[in-house]
Amino acid sequence: MKERITVLVCGGTGCMASDSNEMVIQLKQRIKELKMENEVTIIKTGCFGFCGQGPIIKIQPDNVFYVKVKLEDIEEIITEHIVKGRVVERLLFDDPKANEKVKEHKNMDFYKKQMRIALRNCGFINPEDISEYIAVRGYEALAIVLSENTSEEVITIMKDSKLRGRGGGGFPTGLKWELTAKQPGNEKYVICNADEGDPGAFMDRSILEGDPHSILEAMAIAGYAMGANTGIVYIRAEYPLAIHRLETAIKQAREYNFLGKDLFGSGFDFDIDIRLGAGAFVCGEETALIASIEGHRGEPTKKPPFPSEQGYKDKPTSVNNVETFANIPSIILKGAEWFSSIGTENSKGTKVFALAGKINNIGLVEVPMGTTLREIVYDIGGGIIDGKEFKAVQTGGPSGGVITKEHLDTPIDYESLKAIGSMMGSGGMIVLDEDNDMVEISKFYLDFTQDESCGKCTPCRIGTKRMFEILERLTNLEGCPEDLDILEDLAHNIKNSSLCGLGQSAPNPVLSTLHYFREEYEAYANRTISKSYKIIEEKCIGCTKCSRVCPVECITGKVKVPHIIDESACIACGACFDACRFDAIIKP
């Protein structure tokens, strides 16, 4: 019998955290029981991107997109949709604006404004089957390059495409390749930086989980362009699923001779090895990353010499980010002109952003450069959770800053973000609402950087620690107004004198929030802020739960009588807030 239906189940980390793996097992089992194995194929794909609505199941060729599927819904999907061909309405996406169910993903606001180049295959192919990648023109770009282009021509294509590094710095990829290619010697290396350290960014993980072959293909193309025969993927050990998919992909590519000796009969050899990180944020910096692969402490070295001159084992090395690589096969297939027609004057193509925090549609979005923040937050992201007030978006993680309401209409690219005191970074976008305390947020980032500072240079090692201490003093209401000047002064000094990108950008979250939300810092410095939780008398029914969980016993009251918090003793731990079932407690 002919294959009739394909069921695509999202197998990204987000959906697997909500039982999608078990769903695949159940679906397969039920299909087997119904003896429909020949008609129905169950595929575990990579991330669809719409993680906030996960787990997601898509049914082809009907093009029906089910969201928030639960294990108990599987039976209904099988009996109703697969057997009888009737769509299960209640599992469709609910468009909050139009107040109607949307069947196809392309009609959802979340997908409408997106343009998918790097994420083109994520969610549409089975990442553990190389033939599916080949079916979507996989490895064709490599074949074309090896048979029709010289190395110089490949570099020219990359330069003409104006692709820039997606890891954060935005260095032109073609130029990086050219610098490496120009170096003398036969021993060169291509490294893929998959040490996605920015907390809140997960696009590299999703690409590796959803489309690992595109990275392998792009690395081989890079190797050919630069005359390198060895590639290394340096990936975080925190991503077990991505590592597994990558290992599977490498094995399959070797079987098809897309990796190994004499690729496509061209005489060009290329193979790829995986190396795991061991939990150090600084290893995302290219010189530290190379030191780590070489088996040293992951400490950065000064540049020059750049890795393109002296990198891994002192040989010319090009380090590129996962998302950068994911763009490359498309550029080869569709041409540099096509790619450079997308985006703004100096930033071409698309960028993947990881939308998270207080936003309705959490997930991965890929938009052309130059899209405004308003479009991302409101049109694609669906606005702020619970209709609260938008406060800011944090971009660039621990190296970036905040974008406030007044800049919502700035077209996003590398330069414009820098101009307003933030940065592109790897593309994490944390949406903050009125409840978020900006001083706490920058304290959070400083805690992160001072902890992750490798300790090699003094400004970063000691400076970030002192900054963190000042922030702690402020938030404990033990600071004074002079602290703000010291903080700012210190921040500029650290920026100017640190050795690597980590230290040079570590003060950014503080500087940016100081600039846009200085009054919040001042409230702490002048100790005019209230740090205590409060009970709304009308809502409190006197269940006593809060007084039982309070660690400092500052909540008193009798059963069935509204309770009271002693504001002077409250340590703002939030235990009462978590415990309350009646929303009777408000945060400070």
Add this chain to the structure above:
Amino acid sequence: MKEHISKQDLHLFEENILTKYRKNDSPLMQVLQESQNLYGCVPIEVQEVIGKHFRISPAKINGVVSFYSMFTLEPNGKNTVGVCLGTACYVKGGERLLDRVSERLEINLGETTKDGMFTLAPTRCVGACSSAPVIMVNDNIHGKVTSDDIPNIIEQYNK
């Protein structure tokens, strides 16, 4: 609970594991990871064997071990619990969740319970931001966790 690795085990480690990497260019990180996976730590005696085998000074090896947060000198508990403190989880209350887990297990961050069942490990973003806040136990991710879920999650692994 300090486990000593016998001389015989060390010999097997050298024979079965270290020799695999003899031809590799820079195997130190990989063999340290092997030890961490096998013994749950990289104790001094293992570091010495690695040093002798690859002619690397023990001081240098110790420097590398102490640099990376994933390498430990003492074995972790049977289960490793990590409360994600990435930004997405943080803005949704990850820090408070960590306090609750810490209270429940009666240990601080980085410590292991007396019965050796749980280690509370410092955890950076696990990339499951859509399910924030998340708790990772071993390789399993529990998403959208509230304080009330903590006892259940812990109990699942307490056997």
